[in-house]
Amino acid sequence: MATGAMYELSGVGFEKSRDLIISLPPDLFAELCQQSIEHLQCESTGVDQILLCQRFQAAGVETNVDEVINVINAVNYLFSTAAKHKLSTDVLVNTVASHYKLPKQTLHVIRHVWTEEGQKLLDTESSRDLLPAAQLLDFQWKIGMAVSSDSCKSLNHPCVTVELKVAEHSGQVQTKVFEMTIQEFQNFSKQFKEMAAALETV
Template sequence: MLERELSGAGFEKSSNLINSLPPDLFAELRFQAIGVEASIDEVRNVISAVTCLFSTAAKHRLSSDALLNFVVSKYKLPKQILQVIHHVWNEEGKSLLENEGSRDLLPALQFVDFQWKIGMAVSSDNCRSLNHPYVTVSLKVADSSGQVTNKVFEMSIAEFQNFHKQFKEMSAALETV
């Protein structure tokens, strides 16, 4: 479960850039101060990956040794970077575990736009089940820095109806808050 959550957050992809960082830079994440060539997206990905690592560790109530053992078993990071991860979690992880503040680490996304359209495939070289309607959903979300990401996915009519029902339930629950 831990591996799946970190994989979804792009930790493995970001670990390549983390791997190239001096430990003191990683500890402070001041990329431009020493001239590290990294795009804003790469820096954002590293920060998101590290945030997810610590949030996931808090969620699963990992000790600093358990977190370090997991990272060592899955990612090839230099010893100095591993020491920084261990030290930071050893020092700061306690407060997250005590206050259950791991949720505060995850940046909230804001819906910018929601669109859907219904369609039907009528010919295909690869698909055998044609003439079945589907719904294409396009979600635009903005992260805490304002970067907008578009997510597009398709669902069957039954899946879309269930999706709609869940949104209505969430809306009703939010109105009671």
């Protein structure tokens, strides 16, 4: 295997996530790996770390969202690095086994997922850089009265609360909330209309 691939896999992030990965039932780890592969193939918008954390906890695994995010990042990086260097299943599994001393059932999941799905990543043009751009999943807004706000200085005046759900390049689904004055929202809306008009000419 190329030295570059060995070096990248050695820094894949499994070390700080190893204990959690080992504690996962094989079916849940397989589910995580499958979601990671689908995200890297741009077949899904990302891995919902909150939902995944809830599933882990329901199975009796003691964890939190931050730890789940570390595992998601490690698995994404593992498969994207394997695709980047076009690693065979044996090379990938042997490298992970030698660096992280993972149990056989965990290695079996990695072997199975890469055998079944790895070629799809290798065959796609995106395998050169398997970090899809962030995607906007949902956009919600509502008008309310500013009672306490960092951004709306004039309290007891109308303001607009915007909630965005974004799938980041790492695969994490994040919700971002912010407030704008009516004038700021009007400018925001105007810019969207200008973008829409520009896209119609493309």
